[in-house]
Amino acid sequence: MALSTHRTTTALLRHLTPAISYLRHISTDSTSTITVETSVPFTGHKIDPPSRSVDTTAQELMSFFRDMALMRRMEIAADSLYKAKLIRGFCHLYDGQEAVAVGMEAAITRKDCIITAYRDHCIFLGRGGTLLESFSELMGRKDGCSKGKGGSMHFYKKEGGFYGGHGIVGAQIPLGCGLAFAQKYKNDENVTFTLYGDGAANQGQLFEALNMAALWDLPAILVCENNHYGMGTAEWRAAKSPAYYKRGDYVPGLKVDGMDALAVKQACRFAKEHALKNGPIILEMDTYRYHGHSMSDPGSTYRTRDEISGVRQERDPIERVRKLLLAYDIANEKELKDIEKEARKQVDEAIAKAKESPLPEPSELFTNVYVKGYGVESFGADRKEIRAALP
16 A cells, blocks of 8 residues: 555656746737746647647636635535535536636537536536535535436536436446537537546447547547546556557547646637548646545545545645736735635535525426427236326
8 A cells, every 4th residue: 555655656756846937928908918928838649739839828727726726615515515415326526627627618608519428517617507406416406407307416407508417427428429420410510528537448448439430530538537546546546558648559549638727728629620631639647636535435545645636736726826926916815705605605505505405396206308299108017007107
């Protein structure tokens, strides 16, 4: 255990760089361009990586901070609700990985599709979902985004281009390629981001789906959110080649600092342009989760507390944006603290409303099973008496 922890810690902290260098310091008017250099360079596979210089604005940086602060507070509250037994079943939290969600959204539109695994709460929020829908779903209430029937792993918002929340490891990958197929078929110039973890990166269906996507030049972007642990197994123990951005072999890939929202934005914009012209590409987001794999996992038996606190101190995505805001005099410490207090207030209010939401009616068990009008009838043993009819 000591050897595995040491190797994992070394791999994780090797490229930790707390400083973010700034190419130029200009006016911080909300719409003025600020150019920032990412702290870690992009690494390409069969492709020239994009520039490390990323354009942003004061307005965008403030939105990053607000959105990530809200996501972080939502996940911390979900932890408390689970421990209070108000959330049952499975629950996988996203705190630490928020930069992937906000950076991706900054580079695309709601007409682009996103599909992910079961660590889906913050992705849903980024796609336009509300806190009330989120907490209601987590607590199995009627006002949830899936009417309280899906729970933590099955958030969904079709009108926002979000196709779930999937509980079967890797199963969302061929579905994502199917969405990309539909986009190419309709020639609508949009792409699909299919997210999966390093634990799913060895799934056979990934390679089958990627093969078809490459054959048909589909606008599919496969995003490996590499938080370095598949459940409690370190990546180097599960994968002979943990360079996930290279795993497509014949498909180009890009390794990205997934704790840097601006790096994620730059990579996703680059990937979208590539996918529309040339077909699929793999993005490996080098990120980290602060909680365990799920709420049943303390997260500290296979990694040290020093490792977790080291990533928090050196690479935390919210703190990186905070440093930028302070460095450019866009906001002061008090204003940023006020934003975090407001996030806490919004979360508390949403939880209170979600607790008032009723549980689904028992009849809801029989809805959303079949397409409307294509239900089935249940007969008795003699095939004469109809026992039940599903809508």
